[in-house]
Amino acid sequence: MSALAAELEGIDLGDKRLNRRARKLLSRLGDQPTVSIPAACGGWDETRAAYRLFDHHQVTAQQVLQPHYRASQQRMAEHRHILCIQDTTELDYTGKNDMQGLGPLNYENRRGLYLHPTLAVTPERLCLGVIDAWTWTREPGSLGQDKGQRPIEEKESLRWLEGYRRVGERQRDLPDTRCIYVADREADIYEIFVEQQRQSSPAHYLIRGRHDRLLADGRTLRQALDAAPVLDRVEFDLPKTENRKAQRITQTLRAVRVTLKAPSRVGAKLPDIEVTALLATEQSPAAGTDPVEWLLLTNLPIDNAEQAAEKLTWYLCRWQVEIYFRILKSGCKVEELQLEKLERLEPALAFYMIIAWRVLYLTMLGRECPELPCNVVFADEEWQAVYIVAKRLAPPEKPPSLDTMVRMVAGFGGFLNRKHDGFPGPQTLWIGLQRGRDFAAAIAATKDVQESSYG
Numbered sequence: 001m002s003a004l005a006a007e008l009e010g011i012d013l014g015d016k017r018l019n020r021r022a023r024k025l026l027s028r029l030g031d032q033p034t035v036s037i038p039a040a041c042g043g044w045d046e047t048r049a050a051y052r053l054f055d056h057h058q059v060t061a062q063q064v065l066q067p068h069y070r071a072s073q074q075r076m077a078e079h080r081h082i083l084c085i086q087d088t089t090e091l092d093y094t095g096k097n098d099m100q101g102l103g104p105l106n107y108e109n110r111r112g113l114y115l116h117p118t119l120a121v122t123p124e125r126l127c128l129g130v131i132d133a134w135t136w137t138r139e140p141g142s143l144g145q146d147k148g149q150r151p152i153e154e155k156e157s158l159r160w161l162e163g164y165r166r167v168g169e170r171q172r173d174l175p176d177t178r179c180i181y182v183a184d185r186e187a188d189i190y191e192i193f194v195e196q197q198r199q200s201s202p203a204h205y206l207i208r209g210r211h212d213r214l215l216a217d218g219r220t221l222r223q224a225l226d227a228a229p230v231l232d233r234v235e236f237d238l239p240k241t242e243n244r245k246a247q248r249i250t251q252t253l254r255a256v257r258v259t260l261k262a263p264s265r266v267g268a269k270l271p272d273i274e275v276t277a278l279l280a281t282e283q284s285p286a287a288g289t290d291p292v293e294w295l296l297l298t299n300l301p302i303d304n305a306e307q308a309a310e311k312l313t314w315y316l317c318r319w320q321v322e323i324y325f326r327i328l329k330s331g332c333k334v335e336e337l338q339l340e341k342l343e344r345l346e347p348a349l350a351f352y353m354i355i356a357w358r359v360l361y362l363t364m365l366g367r368e369c370p371e372l373p374c375n376v377v378f379a380d381e382e383w384q385a386v387y388i389v390a391k392r393l394a395p396p397e398k399p400p401s402l403d404t405m406v407r408m409v410a411g412f413g414g415f416l417n418r419k420h421d422g423f424p425g426p427q428t429l430w431i432g433l434q435r436g437r438d439f440a441a442a443i444a445a446t447k448d449v450q451e452s453s454y455g
């Protein structure tokens, strides 16, 4: 079994043959994540089998993801702190008019669905897996119809609270691990703070603030933060975004424990809640630009510079989910899937969610655990094939280190491995992994030929 198929160990689709087919398909798709399903399957029989699998009523995205959720939870148990990072992305299928069941995106004529996964990530940025995911579509015509009622965004915002509850369930199963729910401004929802106080062994939260909330003492959050002393100054590299280039910035950190005044809700009286607010703001932004700034809210205490810097570092790990979305879309090209209807698309997406996770995992695992023997995450035939092609030597008895292996694999994807190249990124790795599997297949075929001619 390939290392990837092992993620589906214990899958239960209600039928042994279905389970076996699902594992085989995951390997197939994972071997060539960037090509279409027919190309990855390499023939019509197997392609039809894949489509039949997606079509089967037992095969839902959640069924496919279940064993991966479990495997991820086992990996989480090995760590003291786990950031449970949640975010939404849109999957755009505009123009795929024969696909049934899609809904409008931000405009009525853009069509697709929304994906909202939770990734388990260590503070060292190693992604241990997807632990929760859901998808939804908007009703056609719903964008303009909500005037006067609750806007559609407000209804959809429930996903953050539900997602937080799911993380709380993980927390109950993992008594020796602290789970910290991490999310961006969209999750600045008072009900999450309330939920944290209601649960018996709740997950912590670390959420970027969107509102300048009112405090019980009559001030605003921002006023309280501005009055707090500077705890520390931190420097870090900001990755590039669409409208800004990568840069090194210095921020001041301030933190304050405050009591938020409960917002009023129709039909419910919410309690005032104590939270810690952390403000990281750019010390001297370039003229004419807004300071790079994060306002973070957490239930955790921040009493010193070290704790403040730690929370900021944790929040910055949120970037991993953006990389994950990039792997799904640019690497696995999930927006190019050609399937007839949503019920087929969702299980197919679930397969690619596991494949994309593995690329992200390997990218960071090589950095965090360079000395680990590579057969922990690569099957023997995988690492041996890569070794033979890269070194033109018979593979050693003892598997090489993970760092060596990841660099060799990424080399097949265009990574040059010079001193100043640092670590390979996900893109060189996903291309390299694909080629590595081709080598493994070629070598297996050569062995078959040799055996048949000598045997």
Ligand SMILES: [Mn+2]
Residues within 6 Å of the ligand: 087, 088, 184, 186
């Ligand atoms: Mn977001």
